[in-house]
Amino acid sequence: MPTTPSTLDRTTAAERRRTLVRTTRDVAEDLAADALARDQAGRPPTDEVARLREAGLLAALTPPAPERGTDWRTGCAVVRRVASADSSVGEVLARHYVHAWSGRFHASRHHADALEEESVRAQWLWTGASRGTAPDDDSDGQDLTLRPRDSGHVLNGCRFVDTAVAVADRIVVDARCAVTGDILTVLIPPDARGVTVEPAHDRLGQRVAGAGTVVLDRVTVPPGQVLGRRPDDEESTAPFTALAEPALRLALCHVGLGIVEGALSEARDLSRGGRAYRLPGTDPDLFLTYGELASAAQTAIAVVDRATETMAQALDTGARLDDEEAAGVSALVATAETVTSKAALHITARVLELADAPGLDRFWRNARVLTAHHPAAHRLRSIGEHYLNGSHRAVAATFH
Known part of the structure; x- marks a missing residue:
């Protein structure tokens, strides 16, 4: 079978994705090694951004285009993996990635292309x-x-x-x-x-x-x-432009999932290493607790993954996106945010009861700050209104 330009493009994109996944894993392992010390120091992320830039993540996490950028699904996976090692850096990367889409959300295509090309060339942090x-x-x-x-x-x-x-x-x-x-x-x-x-x-x-x-x-x-x-009046906003705000909230859901996965992983390692209040194999209640927390995490992951897939499809649709589709995306993101916030706060609080180790509290503190700005009651009312009244832009505009 002859190799066509489109086949080459797909192959190149697949190779870039595999390289990005390997790089992300290496960066996450590097960040995890001193995450507690850096959290305690609380300094601006100058060194952390240098690590991201040196690894090429700032250039990679820009909107997808031929021979550059990263698709929405992969970009969110990168954010989540980094956040599991250090949620502060994960949030930096999440906001960078979404704000790098600003040209596509708000500007002309020519203007957006120029900004994205310069961002990749200069490795801007957004x-x-x-x-x-x-x-x-x-x-x-x-x-x-x-x-x-x-x-x-x-x-x-x-x-x-x-x-x-x-x-x-x-x-x-x-x-x-x-x-x-x-x-x-x-x-x-x-x-x-x-x-x-x-x-x-x-x-x-x-x-x-x-x-x-x-x-x-x-x-x-x-x-x-x-x-x-x-x-x-946000009801007059173009449907694709209206994705900007829920896209950011959804990327932050992946930061929340990273916090959950990091907290559970660290608590599990402490339990296995004998540094927990109760040791594995000696207390069936411990299995029950971990089963509850793992189930809560998997539920949040499933909801966020569904919203991520729907957002990816909407971003691929671009200017052809209609009002009903945009409202549906906003509703799914609001649901993902509600489930993730609840899971992150619950799981990070519960792991403190399972293990005794310095710094384990940072997961709860990080989850608390990440979720503090968006009251659950407002999101739930908006989800209910969308469910009862259908997909209207007036309803979609309330998902903030």
């Missing part, structure tokens, strides 16, 4: 924080404002960023134009004039993620850094 227009947002509205000028806009204000605020290469934020009222998604280089960062210290969990506040004082935003305009 981060960001979008306020959005969530119904449960109890803030006073947008905390960043743009004012038009001849050469683009001037950006002022501050925004809390969950990861890599001091070490990122590009920060994605949304801001309201003070003149037109439009909400624009913009890309900010942290080394631009007027940008300062204030790292957060002494966090309860995710201590190595590099959270902090970015302060923007009369920062010039040229037209090329404006990715696109988002309607104030």
Whole structure:
């Protein structure tokens, strides 16, 4: 059978995927070796990002294109594997990967291609924080404002960023134009004039993620850094653009699964090594407990995997995605987030009862911080409304 260009492309993609899986395993093993010490130090992830960059993960975790990037399923698997070793670094990588899709979600295809090519070439680390227009947002509205000028806009204000605020290469934020009222998604280089960062210290969990506040004082935003305009009414948002927020939440579900798998694995190793309160083979109640926790983990994995597959199909559909499909994806992501949050908090608390070892509490602390921003009750109401009333964009917009 002759080899065709499409066959070569598939072969090359498969080879890249296998290489990425091997690299991810090596990086995870490296991170796991000193995860506890780095958690206790709680410093910005400068060294961790250097490890990711040296391994090629920052360049690899960009949207898929011929000869570059990573598909959604594989990208989430990479995030989960890294998070099982160090959930802070897993969150850095999750947010990097999703924010690297910002061009496709918000900009023209030509603009997105140029950004992605530069991101791969320069091995950018992406981060960001979008306020959005969530119904449960109890803030006073947008905390960043743009004012038009001849050469683009001037950006002022501050925004809390969950990861890599001091070490990122590009920060994605949304801001309201003070003149037109439009909400624009913009890309900010942290080394631009007027940008300062204030790292957060002494966090309860995710201590190595590099959270902090970015302060923007009369920062010039040229037209090329404006990715696109988002309607104030999310029902008017294009279905594909509406995937941006649930895509981020779903990637963070994989971070949550990584925390669960890391906690169970470490507790199991302690039990096998005789450093547990109860030893394997001597207490049937121990088998019952591990059976309960393993079942809870597998349930969360199954729900997240289903949402991941549905999201992957939606991303592949692109601009052809319709309102009903986008709403369905949002509902599945909300379900995955609800199940994962419950499992992560339950499992990480229970493992503390099974083994006595320094640092085992970090899994619960990390899970608590990761899940703190999204109340379960609101998600459950939204899921119920979607189930009862069908797939409407008005309902999809409430999954924040």
